[in-house]
Amino acid sequence: MKKARLEQVSSLVDDEQGGSGKSVVDDLLKDAESRDAWQRYHELGDWMRNMADGGMVRVDVADRVSAAIESEPTLLFPVNHRQAPVNRPSRRGWSQQLAGIGIAAAVATVTVLLFQQQEFLEVEPDVGVVAINETTPAGKEEAVLSSASLAKVDSSEEDELLSGELFQQKLDAYLASHVKQSAGYRAQGLLPNIRAVDHGGTGKGN
């Protein structure tokens, strides 16, 4: 049993297992003795091939590298090898799409919320700063202040905010404020690729 397993490892060292040797790789990953044989058979070949020049330095960093990458983030991304099988209509595609949609929705939500808060800041700067900078849950006093200041934003002002040059100014102010505040809250990169685009034909932005 053990002999047969090690013979498979020997074949895999030469990539002569047939296919991609997936089942043997599975065994290698599970079995320490097979892994060890894998390393030693490769090393034997290295030493044999280096007999002529004699310039080989024996290193064994496998355990050190393994320990080091243990703390590294696990790699998870789509496989795009030219040599790898192409037809792979799997659940990965769906999960990636869902993840992408989820991230986009989260970013959009945060953007809308921050933008609304920014409007609130523009109307009542002093009160707004208190509300934004308060990282702990707001107390009753802040809640009262917030509702009071929000009430000052009437519907006609909202219409103005959403149209024309005023909108552009508000957006620019929001972006500038966002950059400033995100630095303070270690939230850099939240909206890394936003560009101000002018839809009103004023020639500003883009």
Place this chain on the structure above:
Amino acid sequence: MADAPNQRSNNSANIDVELVRRVQQGDKGAFDLLVRKYQQRVGKLVSRFIADRSEVEDVTQEAFIKAYRALPNFRGDSAFYTWLYRIATNTAKNYLVAAGRRPPRSDVDITTGATEQGFELEGDQSPEGEMASEEIHRVIRQALEQMPEELRLALTMCEFDGFSYDEIAEVMECPIGTVRSRIFRARQSLDKKLRPLISTNEVEEAV
């Protein structure tokens, strides 16, 4: 003699692709297998730049960690080992620059270790390193000499000449299963004699 990759490149492509694919899907154990496979060859390449043995180990380790971090960018346009050797070369050069030492002006051929200017850079020339290398080579020669001819022939055609099992079977006029078995037995025989000299941590722990 040329180094391993130019002889093993065709043979190793499939298994490397499979292992890289697994790493890219989050299997860190598969990366460990790549490290175990290539660490001697990367170590040798690094030793062309750096003479000190402990520094060679450090830089080799660093090269593998960099490779792991860079794997998202690996698209399989080139073979994994050429990509890995490029990283190792750059890591060694950067190490020398950071240490205030001058890296070689020309690049090292990743397959032979020779520079473009036609000379080889220094390897581990310490007396201990040379003695260890000589001892290992002596044991390998002795083991090959004592080995039954059919085992020696199968293994040397595989390791020295880079022949596939099919080609060896054709030369030796025997079934491919026999070739597989002969190469394995030859390796086992060599491994047994070399074990005291190149034992791995896992073996030491298991014994």
